Amino acid sequence: MKRLINNQRGVTLIELLAALTLISLVFGGITYVAIQQNQAQQTFQQASIDRTILQATVAEMKRHIENAKELKEKGNNKIELTTAEGDIITYEITDGTLIENRELDGKRELLHNAELLETNGSIVDLKLQGEEKPIQMSQRKMVVVMARGEEETNEPSIPKHDFLIICRKGQPFTYPEESDFAKFKNQMDCDKENSTLSTKWHEQFHFSDGTYKIDTENFNVSHNLRISKGSLITTGSLITRTSRNVEINNGGIYLLGDFDSTGGTNRFKTNEIIADNLFLSSDPILDIKNDIKINYEIHVKGNVSLSAENITGDYLTLTNGSIVNIIGNTSLNNGISITGNAKLNTHNLSGQNLLINGSSGVNSSEIANLVDIENKIEINGGAFLNTKILSTDTIKLTGSSRAIINQEFKANKVTLTGTSRIIVNGKEWAQ
Secondary structure (H helix, E strand, O other): OHHHHOOOOOOOHHHHHHHHHHHHHHHHHHHHHHHHHHHHHHHHHHHHHHHHHHHHHHHHHHHHHHOOOEEEEEEOOEEEEEOOOOOEEEEEEEOOEEEEEEOOOEEEEEEOOEEEEEEEOOEEEEEEOOOOOOEEEEOOOOOOOOOOOOOOOOOOOOOOOOEEEEOOOOOOOEOOOOOHHHHHHHHEEEEOOOOEEEEOOOOEEEEOOOOEEEEOOEEEEOOEEEEOOOOEEEOOEEEEOOOOEEEEOOOOEEEOOOEEEOOOOOEEEEOOEEEOOEEEOOOOEEEEOOEEEEOOEEEEEOOOEEEEOEEEEOEEEEEOOOEEEEEEEEEEOOEEEEOOOOEEEEEEEEEEEEEEOOOOOOOOOEEEEEEEEEEEEEEOOOOEEEEEEEEEEEEEEOOOOEEEEEEEEEEEEEEEOOOOEEEEOOEEOOO
């Protein structure tokens, strides 16, 4: 015992150097990993920002090109279009930069990786550097059966308006004196600098019967809005941020911009919605009698309730407990993403790719009849998919996810990991 207590020979220089070297290696490794993670995060964030800018730019260009009265090529990598309002917009690529030039607002740079811009009739191709295929945009044309004496039109398929309200930069705020809108002029704020019309304090804006067209970039509705018999048309976006009701009876909501309800318990009741993009979050409730037709992206987040006959778009994203009930068809040109506790109930679902994520015991998606996904289905966590017929090229299940098919299952490649299962006609599917 004394020998152990009196053993005070200490640490040798070699042992000290070895310990310092080991500590340096450990801290050096930790620092290297932290730097790599930080760089990867910055790269991911920048890529996300670039993608958002690209999506917004392409969405705006598509909207202008689709609704253009006239579209023509003006030279190498340069096109010119005339909008439905008569404004002239040119798009041109100079030294890899895509530039937009408007008569009223002047020039602005949109993208810095553009390579080719050309048009062939009603089709516009925008090719980006490093991409094999161009982004294609087309002018929307209507096939019209005309009575004798009528003129052909290239206007979008929306109702003819009875009343016109204008809130635009460089123009006076005008509204129909003969309609109920004139009663509410003091409760409306026209920000002409930003081309934005906003409702101010009032219990309810009840417009007289008829279809109202609001020519503005943004229409901010922060109070109850009702049209008894008619429709609401805007040349820009419809934005709601507070808990209000928008009721358009015997008509629809037609937007040449976005439908944005991302704040408060907003309630919407109408026959149909046509818009560029649809953004829903917080607690909105949408009761749509017929169809929702979205040109580009549909984002539904949070405690959202959406019911409609059919829904079409480019991309569909459901997250955080949102519930979407579609009596008929849900048709997407590209991807479908359902995450968290979100739920999609629909008769038929079609698209390019389908991703379903969820925690154990949560139904991320309940699908009733046909799921037809061209490329890939991926189901993770505790999510499950229930359908009568499932057709896809590739399907991958992970975790404790399940796919329940009650009639027919078609897939070229199947991957199952964890305790995931595929059940076909009540029996365990085996590769």
